[in-house]
Amino acid sequence: MVAQMLAGRLHVTDRALRVETVPVPEPGHGQVRIRVAAAGVCLSDVHLIDGTLTPLYLPDDVVTLGHEVAGVIDALGEGVQGWQPGQRVLLQAGERDRRGTVLTRGVDYDGGWAEYALARQDTVVPIPDDLPFEQACIIPDAVSTPWAAVTDTARTRAGEAVAVWGVGGLGAHAVQLLRLVGAAPVIAVDPLPAARERALALGADTVLDPGEVTFRDAVRELTGGRGLDVAFDFAGVTAVREQALTVLGRRGRLVLAGIANKPVTIASDSPFNYFQQAVLGHYGSEAEHVEQLVGLARAGRLDLAGSVSDVLPLAEAAEAVRRVESKQGDPIRLILRP
Template sequence: MLAGRLEIATRKFAVREVPVPEPGPGQVRIRVRAAGVCLSDVHLIDGSLSPLFLDAPEVTLGHEVAGEIDLLGPGVEGWQPGDRVLLQAGERCGVCQNCRRFRDPCLAVRTRGVDYDGGWAEYALASQHTLVAIPDGLPYDQAAIVPDAVSTPWGAVTETAQTAPARAAGVWGAGGLGAHAVQLLRLVGAAPIVAVDPLPAARDRALEFGADAAFDSADPELRSKVLALTGGGLDVAFDMAGVAQVRDQAVRCLGLGGRLVLVGLTPDPLTIENSIPLSFRGQRIIGHYGSSPRAVEQLVDLTRYGRLDLSRSISGTYPLADAAQAVAQLQAKRDNPIRLILRPF
């Protein structure tokens, strides 16, 4: 079968033939119908991100995956070949102290397509407990992006930030994560919602997704505009871009007791130019990564009952063989994509 493989030592990426995997005990084989292309995949290829737990010299990329069950491994119950599913983006390690004692959270969560083979392939393996059934009305391409592009901002908004209705929220970066963050903030009742992005097209999209205002990050009057709109500053701000420079800017737009949630990833230092107001105003900076399995299930239910529409989120599709072209488009931000999709079949 074809698979998009990354050599970690050289960061050489290529789509090439590999053996079709066989499911072991408790595993299923998935015929992949759609796989998302995420900026994290780009960062793995360019070397700015590295696997923490990978025990092989290379890995099949792809942590946003949906398809149908092709084959059951020994001991799998409750699933049948042909079932439509998406795959959680990661799973518990099973060996850390918390896992051995059946406690949350796992201390060493493994990420699909990073620490073990993912879904940029014609077939992928998945542990049965990482499967989430999807309704017939949810297309595979939209289902595939739920376990990161949508669930990561959902987890940030609802769990890490505990965003409250009718409280001001800001989103820095209106790309794949940020556009969904705006949509989800509106769903939970945040108001007003401010989007900040240097690209005019991204700001327009943020307004389409439900932002009340969209500002250029290069605007020298940005802080005063945010304070005027919100009546004193943001209750919560989200860095969805993973750009070090915007973090100081976002902190300066917070109100009393405001929180900055770091969602986008960057290896660059976290620098706050003047930290005295941060202490004086009781503000916080909080890290966030991924989401809980419950978040993915909640989002599937929200699509099932018509509360969440992801049809605008798919910016384009590529055959799996052209995965490198999809990576190049996302890296260059050509046509300002939200999510690009690989189709193995």
């Protein structure tokens, strides 16, 4: 008799999320199977369900969601080397195929909203015993995306003045990470008072309401009149981009980490060119960023305890999606536990 498990499956044709019983997958050549201990619920999961996002490379019309996954190795496929059952691991959020195409876990192939998940052996990352699964699972994407934006796309240097618009699942971690690399001041910008309070707790030097009429003057004062070296849009809102461009300094960079699916407008090329400013697109992260963050957590430099807003059983995946979509409780990350 084939072993069965629960899985949170998106039926793409009718955009329906169903927690259903499916066969436990068997690892193929070069794959490991993990017993999932924790899986994050991301806004992109919500967008897959509501139709804002659509899988590009999914061979079928059904997929198990979940690209933020951690657990214990349960079984090894043929040819797997260097791994043993019982090891604590997290899974990279995706992999490259032979042509170099990036395939995303839980989007283009089955992810971790399930009791068991498969992973190619080169997408498995060991985690220390003292890093809880609920924290480890969100490192791919929720933490690695802002880390890559801060360190690679923006090339943020110590002492640079920075601001983060949108202190949600990604922006909250950006605040922590910018402080970690020595940016100063770190300014958090959000219209929600609770989000601004959270930003202060996470290490922001100051917080601002983007709706205040004195906003631009406040940024100039906080930066000694020079403006921002880097502005990060983690909100994906047109008004954020427009506002951020008005407070960039000389050689200032605006990093678009949020996706608005709207045009990016530069009001006037004259000051933009004169001050040699730049608008930089950002998406996701690479395997090395996840490994760097695990190393930082192992060294005690990165504390993600405050990022886990709540833990729900896998059977309540639909409720977790509803809470993320409605922003109930203003969560950083909700976690599913099989």
